[in-house]
Amino acid sequence: MNESDILFLEDSFKKYYFNHFDQIKVPERTSEREFGYQKFNSGMTRHISLKDDKELHLLLIQNIPSDVYCSNAYYTFPNSPMNEKDWKEADLIFDIDAKDLNLSCRKDHTISICNNCSEVSKNLTQCSKCNSSKLEKKSLPCNNCIDASKIEVEKLSEILINDLGISKESIQVYFSGNEGFHVYVYDSQFQQIGSRERSDLADYISLRGAIPETFGMKKLKQDRSSFPDFNENGWRGRFSKYVFGAKSKRSKIITELLANGYSSFQKTLDDASENIGVKIDPNVTMDIHRIFRLPGSINSKSGLVKIHCNNLPKFDPYIEASFLSDDSVEVFANCPIEFRLKNKKFGPYTNEKITIPTHAAVYMICKKLARIA
Amino acid sequence: MLALGQDEIAKYPFIADAGQYLKDKGFSLEQFGTDPDLKQLIDKAYDRILVAADGKIYNSDLDGDHVSKEAALPREVFSFLLAIVLLKLSGMHTLIKRFALAEARRAEKYLEKDLANISDETKKELAIRIIGDLFSVQVEKLNDYFVISVSDYLKHSINFHEREWKLINRRVENGHVFLSPHETVRLIRKELGTYINSKIINAKTPTMIPGFENSVNKLVLLSKKFTTYTVTTGEYPPCIKHAIDVLEKGENLPHSGRFMLAAFLLSKGQTVQQIAPLFKNAPDYNERVTLYQLNHLAGTSGSGTQYSCPSCEKLKTQSLCFAIPECDNIINPLQFGRKKK
Numbered sequence: 058m059n060e061s062d063i064l065f066l067e068d069s070f071k072k073y074y075f076n077h078f079d080q081i082k083v084p085e086r087t088s089e090r091e092f093g094y095q096k097f098n099s100g101m102t103r104h105i106s107l108k109d110d111k112e113l114h115l116l117l118i119q120n121i122p123s124d125v126y127c128s129n130a131y132y133t134f135p136n137s138p139m140n141e142k143d144w145k146e147a148d149l150i151f152d153i154d155a156k157d158l159n160l161s162c163r164k165d166h167t168i169s170i171c172n173n174c175s176e177v178s179k180n181l182t183q184c185s186k187c188n189s190s191k192l193e194k195k196s197l198p199c200n201n202c203i204d205a206s207k208i209e210v211e212k213l214s215e216i217l218i219n220d221l222g223i224s225k226e227s228i229q230v231y232f233s234g235n236e237g238f239h240v241y242v243y244d245s246q247f248q249q250i251g252s253r254e255r256s257d258l259a260d261y262i263s264l265r266g267a268i269p270e271t272f273g274m275k276k277l278k279q280d281r282s283s284f285p286d287f288n289e290n291g292w293r294g295r296f297s298k299y300v301f302g303a304k305s306k307r308s309k310i311i312t313e314l315l316a317n318g319y320s321s322f323q324k325t326l327d328d329a330s331e332n333i334g335v336k337i338d339p340n341v342t343m344d345i346h347r348i349f350r351l352p353g354s355i356n357s358k359s360g361l362v363k364i365h366c367n368n369l370p371k372f373d374p375y376i377e378a379s380f381l382s383d384d385s386v387e388v389f390a391n392c393p394i395e396f397r398l399k400n401k402k403f404g405p406y407t408n409e410k411i412t413i414p415t416h417a418a419v420y421m422i423c424k425k426l427a428r429i430a
Numbered sequence: 431m432l433a434l435g436q437d438e439i440a441k442y443p444f445i446a447d448a449g450q451y452l453k454d455k456g457f458s459l460e461q462f463g464t465d466p467d468l469k470q471l472i473d474k475a476y477d478r479i480l481v482a483a484d485g486k487i488y489n490s491d492l493d494g495d496h497v498s499k500e501a502a503l504p505r506e507v508f509s510f511l512l513a514i515v516l517l518k519l520s521g522m523h524t525l526i527k528r529f530a531l532a533e534a535r536r537a538e539k540y541l542e543k544d545l546a547n548i549s550d551e552t553k554k555e556l557a558i559r560i561i562g563d564l565f566s567v568q569v570e571k572l573n574d575y576f577v578i579s580v581s582d583y584l585k586h587s588i589n590f591h592e593r594e595w596k597l598i599n600r601r602v603e604n605g606h607v608f609l610s611p612h613e614t615v616r617l618i619r620k621e622l623g624t625y626i627n628s629k630i631i632n633a634k635t636p637t638m639i640p641g642f643e644n645s646v647n648k649l650v651l652l653s654k655k656f657t658t659y660t661v662t663t664g665e666y667p668p669c670i671k672h673a674i675d676v677l678e679k680g681e682n683l684p685h686s687g688r689f690m691l692a693a694f695l696l697s698k699g700q701t702v703q704q705i706a707p708l709f710k711n712a713p714d715y716n717e718r719v720t721l722y723q724l725n726h727l728a729g730t731s732g733s734g735t736q737y738s739c740p741s742c743e744k745l746k747t748q749s750l751c752f753a754i755p756e757c758d759n760i761i762n763p764l765q766f767g768r769k770k771k
Contacts, residue, residue, distance in 0.1 A: 140733045172713060190680045191713045221580055222605020246581040246605060254584035256747050261597040266746065271599040290603050339747045340686055 061429045062422050063097045067121045069381050069419050070355055073362075074117040077380060080364070081353035083113050089131040089145065093348045094122035097357070103348055106136040123357035126348035129241070139346065146248040149255070150349055151262075152341035153209045154237035155202035166394050167196040170425055177391050177426065195424045197396045198236040206237045207369055212335045213240055216262055220291050222246070232374045234356025234363040239349065256343040264292060264334030267326050272296050274314065274322040284311050299333045300325065360419035376400060381416040388418050392426040438556060440490070440503045441540040443510040444533065444626045445560070448633070451507060462512060463641025471505065475512035476645045482532030483525055483652060487539070518635040519646045522653035530627035537622060538615050545576065545611035564625060565618045575601075575608040578617075583607040586617045591743065591761050667766035668752040669745055670694050680711040686740075686748045688712075690763070692727050693739040697764055702728055739764050 058066075074081065084090060093103030094116070103126070107113050117125070128135065129150045133143035156163070169192035170177050171184035178185045184192060196202075210230055217223040223245050231239045247258065260266045269275070272293060273284030285293035287304050300314075301307040314322060341347065350356060350363050361378040375398050383399075390406035390413075397403070403417050410430050421427035439446045452458065462468045481488045490506055510533070517526050544557035558569050567586065570577045580602060587595045601608040609617065638646070666674070673691040676683045683691070688709065695705050702724040709720050722731070729736035741762050745751040760766055 138733055140735060193713065219604070220602045222603075246579050250581050250584055253588045253744075254581070256744060257584055257588060257597050258580075260747055261602070264598060266593055266596045267598045268593050270594070291601065292598065293601075343744075343747070 058098060058422075058425070059428065065386070065429050066097060066123070066357070066360075066419060066422060069360070069415055070123070071118065071121045072382060073355060073380055074114070074121070077353070078110070078114050080362075081110075081113065081117070081351075083107060083110055084127060084352075086131055089133070089135060091128040091130070091132060091135040091142070091348055092116075092351070093126045094120060095124045095357075096120060097123045104136050104138065123355075125351045125354040127351045128346070128348050130345055130347075144345065147345045149242035149245060149247045149258075150341060150347070151213060151240040151242075152233070152237065152338040153206050153213065153240070153336065154233070154338060155198050155206050156196060156236055157336050157338060158202070158205050158209070160202060160205055162199055162201045163196065166199050166202075167194055168393055168426075169194050177393065179393060193425070195426065196236065197392075197394050197424065202236060203374060207372070209336050210238050210240060210369060212333075213262060213337065216335065217242060220261075221258075230366045230369055231352055231363055232361075232366055232372065232378050234350065234354075234361045234378065235358045238366070239363070252343045252345050255345065256339060259337060259339040259342040261292075262335045262337055262342075263339065264296075264326075264330040267292070267330070269319055269322045269326065272322075272326065273311075274319060276319050279315055281308075281311055281315070284314075295333055296329055299329055357423055360416065360423045379416050379420075381419050383414045383416065385412050386415050386418045387412050387430040388421065388427045389430050390421055390427040392421050392424075396420070436503045440506040441544075442537050442560065443507045444537070444629055445564075446507065448511045448514065451511065455504060457508075459515060459636060459639055462508075463639045469641060471508050472512055472516070472642065472645055474505065474509040475516055476648065478509050478513045479516060479525060479529055479649065480652070482529040483656070485528070485532070487532055487535045490536070514630050514633055515636060515639075516642065516645050516649060517630060518633060519638060519642060520649040520653070521635070522649060524656045525649060525653050526630050527627060528656075530630060531623045533626050534619055534623035537626075538619055542611050542615045545614060561614070561618060565621050567618060569614060572608070574610075576611060576614040577606045577608055578614070580605055580607055583609075583617070586621065589620045591759075663767035665767050667757065667760075667763045668754050669750055669763055672752050673750070674708065677708055677711055680713065682713050684748075684750075687750050688723075689727070689737070690740050690745060690750055692724055693737050694763055696724075696728050696736075697739050702730070 088106060088108055090106070091103065092105040092107050092113075093101055094105075095101050105116070107116065116122075128147070130147035131145045133145065135142060137143075164181070167181060168177055168179055169181050169184070171187060171189055172191040172193060173189040174184060174187045176184050176186040181192070181194065183190045214225075214228055214230075217228055218225060223242055227243050227245055229241045229243070231241070233239050247255075250258075273280075275283065284307075285297040287297050287301070287307070288294065289297060297307070301310050314325065341349075352363050352365060355362055360381060361374060362380050364378050366372045375396075379398050387410065389408070389410055390404070391408050392404045392406045395402060395404045398417050398420060399414075401414075401417075403413060403421075406427075418427060418429075422429070439451070457468075462472055478488045513529065517529060541557050541560065544553040547553045554571070558571075561567050561569055565586075567578055567582045580597065583600070584597065587597065593599060597607070670691060673683055673687050676687070677691075691708070692705055695708075696702075702721065705724055706717070706720055709715055725731040727737045739762060740748075742751060742753070742757070742760060745763070757766060760768075
């Protein structure tokens with residue numbers, strides 16, 4: 058990113074931070090958390106500890122970071138090096154990202170930027186100008202992406218509440234600021250479990266690693282009565298609804314499953330995992346030392362804000378998470394895809410000089426699809 | 431400490447305070463070496479170790495009714511305590527490990543029986559208390575099941591490599607896991623073994639007692655049998671081959687995949703300079719960043735922690751596992767191609 062683009066982004070971010078102190082708050086038990094931030098074109102500064110909102114606001118205004126992070130873990134010494142921090146516990150976190158959902162709409166709104174010649178195109182395998190395969194992909198997620206991500210959040214919440222016994226009040230959902238959602242679980246029985254335990258929990262939620270026996274299929278001595286019922290709790294119940302479809306079809310489908318045999322059933326399980334497993338990023342959930350984007354901060358991949366979703370079904374990130382100013386600015390845009398922000402449509406633009414509101418300019422510059430004119 | 435009856439001490443002798451037990455019964459170790467009647471118990475203790483070394487579970491007199499219980503119970507406890515004395519005198523850690531494991535399996539059998547006991551509530555309660563006090567797993571009885579919290583379950587289940595122990599293969603409801611008596615006890619097997627092992631390791635080693643020498647010498651000879659040698663084929667496992675393939679094609683390998691590859695090669699003795707060029711084709715290659723990260727993994731920069739190659743289980747979760755039959759149930763890619771001789 059060039060100097061004038063960075064200056065423009067920093068200026069826009071600074072205005073947001075200055076005007077919205079009310080929605081950028083440190084999380085509870087502040088002094089036990091590790092904070093970190095990044096500046097444009099620069100590495101990560103972490104192992105920072107903060108006392109209160111005031112110290113956070115000072116950090117934002119002094120450094121104008123591109124991204125701000127805070128640990129989900131609690132430490133005795135959050136500003137010491139990693140192995141001296143004395144880890145105490147960590148909130149359970151989940152990352153749901155539209156790019157992991159294998160949606161058919163993705164190809165319509167993903168573009169590639171060539172690392173060699175900077176050519177922007179919709180060809181995702183190689184550069185249409187210089188044939189290089191070193192491409193950086195950028196996506197401008199659509200409503201379908203957001204809706205599909207919301208469904209995953211709903212599926213996740215259902216499992217957290219019914220299977221894992223977490224109270225609804227302990228679950229908080231945030232829009233990530235780019236293409237998905239971050240889900241936090243506070244004060245649960247899982248606060249103190251380590252990384253390997255969290256990894257198995259992630260597998261449970263994504264329906265990974267299941268064996269046929271769990272769902273009634275045995276290698277020897279097959280038995281119709283061990284297959285799950287519609288009204289069962291947990292994954293057996295969900296699996297039963299997915300595979301049998303209707304109660305009336307259960308018997309017929311069990312006959313088919315038994316006829317197809319054990320190894321074919323493993324494939325049925327893999328399909329189920331793909332279709333009804335919750336698509337969380339396991340690496341995020343199993344990381345107990347992660348610093349995770351701070352709620353209220355701007356995501357430099359988009360210029361949108363990571364915000365709390367009070368009403369998930371009605372939540373529209375392109376209206377509710379866009380907080381940058383409407384002041385006009387002139388940019389060169391090369392953005393082959395149309396997008397929508399604050400109820401207004403923008404693009405497509407092909408190498409043209411345009412005058413647009415700051416929030417739209419920031420969005421494209423963050424996606425490397427425009428530069429300041 | 432739990433208050434135990436004679437019957438319980440015989441079943442779970444590792445809970446008892448050994449020195450105190452001998453004192454209460456009015457014996458000293460020296461007597462076992464000299465008194466011809468008591469000397470048989472050293473042979474019994476030696477047998478108990480021998481059975482364990484063989485990977486079998488010591489069959490207690492408690493199971494039969496051919497000896498009067500009165501006499502059998504103390505003999506059971508003595509043979510356990512003397513076995514520990516023999517092991518300490520021999521100093522053979524491989525034998526201690528095998529003995530602890532076999533004793534854990536033996537106790538497991540009784541715990542399971544006690545848990546499933548419907549006629550005697552006190553037996554069941556004691557089993558639940560042993561599990562709770564020793565291994566901090568709070569077990570509750572619900573109909574035919576034993577119910578424990580998901581977090582307690584996970585703390586123990588992650589030590590198993592069999593897929594049946596994964597949470598997904600369990601009945602999970604409202605924050606709890608439902609287990610049979612057998613599964614409940616099986617869940618703490620490793621910890622039970624570790625507990626017994628640490629009790630033996632931490633016990634004081636007495637000076638050689640006359641009359642014990644013969645059995646101790648036999649144990650030293652016995653332990654030589656268990657030394658093994660391993661050889662490796664040197665071929666890379668499929669996950670590593672896959673990662674190298676992806677990079678060679680110039681495709682994107684996720685961070686977790688790069689971590690695995692680098693940690694694997696570092697463990698195999700390659701240097702940062704040898705590994706770095708592998709990442710040259712990555713779409714986002716940056717020499718400075720790559721070297722920084724590799725040095726971090728190798729422990730030559732940063733905290734100095736040397737990172738190890740992730741387990742097969744973790745790689746499965748990260749979709750980086752491409753197991754083939756030759757993987758043969760290894761639990762870490764580093765074990766691939768290793769053969770015991």
